[in-house]
Amino acid sequence: MDVDQLMSTARESLTARRVYGEPVERDGLTLIPAASVAGGFGGGKGADASGQEGEGGGFGMSGRPAGAYLIRDNQVSWRPAVDVNRAVLVAGVVVVAYLLMRPRVARARSMASD
Template structure:
């Protein structure tokens, strides 16, 4: 595939129909699906030691549902798509972060408790007039 073919094919693939699906209507409600589409392309030419030339390239597209526009009684509303894989991934990352930080939180709370206890002892000694003896 030549570079011109790659560019032409990529241009044909990157249309608004990749983002917005065909609207459909039922019972006076029109639904227009939408997606997030990303893509990339690359190519190049070159010569080898024998003087032979070559060129090549490629492109790729990726899409995931974003949601739908709902048109009903002259009003348009957006209904986002919920990706269960993304929800589970985010919840898993939050859980891992909590479990990794928990030992530090426990140590920090214990240290704060220790300092509060020492401050309370000092205050009690001052109040009772005790010397440098531990209470």
């Protein structure tokens, strides 16, 4: 794939259709799922000293659920998606930081009181 095709594919991939899913309707409630989408690409062309030319590139994209819009009786509300794995990771990092810093804080307090 040449660089121009890569840029065209990347542009087509990063659209609102990737962010908002198809609406789902049930019992007077409309749910529109939403995601957080990010992507990037890079590429280049070049030639060596003997005149041999080459080009290449790559494209990557990631997405995760962000939440959903709920529409009922012409009222719109936002319900965020809860990423339990991320919450557990953050809590773990906080606990480890506390456990690592506790002896240093105790030592600093004892030196200050002397």
